Amino acid sequence: MLKIGVIGVGHLGKIHLKCLLELKEHFQLVGLFDIDPAAAQAASQQFDVQSFSSYDTLLDAVDVMDIVTPTVTHFGLAKTAIERGKHLFIEKPVTQTPTEAQELIFLAKNYGVTAQVGHVERFNPAMLAVRDVAMNPMFIEAHRLANFNPRGTDVPVVLDLMIHDIDIVLSLVKSPVKTVSASGVAVVSDSPDIANARIEFENGCVANLTASRISMKQMRKVRLFQKDAYISLDFLEKSAQVVRMHEPGNEPSGIPSFELETPGGVRVISMEMPPAEPVNAIKEELKSLAVSILRSEKTAVTLEDGALALEVAWRVMEEIEGRLGR
DSSP: OOEEEEEESSSSHHHHHHHHHHOOEEEEEEEEEOHHHHHHHHHHHHTTTTOOOOOHHOOOOOEEEEOOHHHHHHHHHHHHHHHHHEEEEEEEESSSSSHHHHHHHHHHHHHHHEEEEOOOGGGSSHHTTTTSSSOOOOOOEEEEEEEOOGGGGOOIIIIIHHHHHHHHHHOOOOOOOEEEEEEEESSSSSSSSEEEEEEEEEOOOEEEEEEEEOOOOOEEEOOOTTTEEEEEEEEEEEEEEEEEOOOOOSOOOSSSEEEEEETTTEEEEEEEEEOOOOHHHHHHHHHHHHHHHHHHOSSSSSSSHHHHHHHHHHHHHHHHHHHHTO
């Protein structure tokens, strides 16, 4: 069993504490630390977990550190943990800058540390439902819309929301990014609250991503189009739909289908709703880290994955800044 500590007991940190307490077969939750003593004490009492007096003393007591703090602190905290030989879970974005992310990759390799980045949508039931579906998307459309929450305005909407879909797209398109274009506007905060990005890949795939944190309704959808198939992922509703086109007589049995007249003749359209297991995505990602550490395997979302998502996010933000003349 791995001894783990949590640094950062804000809204998300408390969710991590709750999940870790439920993962008793994988982790022993040793304690927590927060720079706000009152917050640390309150969390300690709520979850019946020891509050440590410093980050260093918590590091001394654990095998794994779970970093759930503001992004600006990620690099320094992770660097210290890695240099002490501690495995890591680090929330997204992995660091504040791509340069910092690359340094963490270098350090983790040198110190033999296993690390995972908290791109939680990889573990969303909608995503898990289509893990066995062959994907070769050539056009992707993503919408991530959220109601206004002052808690997230310390970072641009690209790093707050869009980076989730950037990571999903990068995990599905097995091709290097060719070009990035983007636009955005600040409405209620000092950084863009709405952003749109077009990402073109070397294999010809195009991804169109929109993120907003001042919407009247919430939406977290990704639609993928590929030859003879359309795949829809609803991360909010935790559901997936796979629509395929078949030659008559080749359609799968037991799946609703209908005929469609096309310029090339009659085709059969099948509509499948892959079962989505009602799992807790944060608990699943933490569990996967434990399995990776114990088996000495690559994590589900590596530091390299986190660094690539951050690099593309930065390209998006630079494009937006360029358009705004900054």
